[in-house]
Amino acid sequence: MRAKYLQIAADLTNKIKHEQYAAGDFLPSEPALSELYNVSRETVRKSLNELLDAGLIQKIKGKGSVVINAARIAFPISNIESFDELNKQKQMHAATKILELKDTQVPLTISKHLSLTETAATYVSRLRLINNEPIVVDEDYILKKYVPKISVEQAQSSLYQYFEHNLGLEIDYATKTITVEPASQNVMQQLQLTNTNLVVVVRSLTYLKDTSFFQYTISQHRPDKFKFVDFAHR
Amino acid sequence: MRAKYLQIAADLTNKIKHEQYAAGDFLPSEPALSELYNVSRETVRKSLNELLDAGLIQKIKGKGSVVINAARIAFPISNIESFDELNKQKQMHAATKILELKDTQVPLTISKHLSLTETAATYVSRLRLINNEPIVVDEDYILKKYVPKISVEQAQSSLYQYFEHNLGLEIDYATKTITVEPASQNVMQQLQLTNTNLVVVVRSLTYLKDTSFFQYTISQHRPDKFKFVDFAHR
DNA sequence: TTATAGTTCTTGTATAGACAAGTGTCAACA
């Protein structure tokens, strides 16, 4: 049984997405929602906080909660899309090609920086294609401590699904850095880069619910296919 | 008078930064903090939520709140830094050169998309330099509705400071998109790009506390000087 | 007409209490 405030948040999110509460409208007041859902006002406030964090509403003291124009969020300033976004739009044909799969150690820069004691890891290098166009080269270092063995079949499909559903690993948070760097000859060839030698590099350090470091990922994106969308308060 | 929970959050943040609570340690339990600060547990929980959002702690049900290794957050994977980061480290010499300042309209793509009625805006184009090296070209469209006049002196220093402190404008949130695109001849020259014609483009739509659209910014970064750090839960 | 003050909405903060649920310890039991 999910928490009430999450259920209410999901319901409100739905109603906003289906424009039962349209952009620019005020949601019912907190006491009104409280009565509507038969919960206390604090519970309603927790729900509204979820929507606030998701960038769906904006709260104005003394006035109410305004639905933010959805168009404002994912503004297609250019028609360049990220792998994930394209993957969601199911018209596209996404494919994965395994380049390498081996046992190794987490790179020294990482293990030293994080003071890791166990550094044995599985290394997976994968090329992601959409409509037969190469888009991203992903390199993953996954600690053996948590995932002893990764098969080619698993690497072919979604590793995250395997980790979370089959192994019961709970991923909690990640830190990412985005930079632009020259690519190696190998990556340039994989991504079929001709006009430039630059790639967008997204490095992620992923952690589990028990705070332990779990996975290091280096994603090298073709620059013309990269897009990152951010929503920030304050 | 700031809210109690914000004061407590600030105090805890300080103690973490000064390693009175070291990385990996558990904070005192919520009831303990509640007694320590003489507030209710719910108030403590609000404080801890602030730290959680800031990525300073991680909460584990049944165990407690762990201080996250600060080194994990801003991991210097490469030595490339963003303009803002360098600006904070005061050793660096940051300068701003005004390229253009004029009255104009918000670009059509924006005004149409956001269904703006008033589109009169001030346009400012600025080149940012650090240690006499050109780093970013910023182009701003600021609605005249909120800021009727911008002088060269104001554009020379921080516009945000002027908006918030002098005009009392309250900025609430922004949406950003990061892409990599070919630069114009002019921008290439300003940034002294030779090896590549690509720049990192950060487009921001900024909104005020009353939900109104306020400013559109296009920042074109030299790719070798760009770095973006992100911290994400779940 | 214009300003002022009050009233009634709204959200923001804070409290005290209760129970659920995850984690670890330790003693009792088979």
Place this chain on the structure above:
DNA sequence: TGTTGACACTTGTCTATACAAGAACTATAA
């Protein structure tokens, strides 16, 4: 020995209540 179960701790959820503070309207007074 090894397992189970009770217990004491932790965070998570939820309630009912209260007052503060911002916003908008209205009636009153100048």
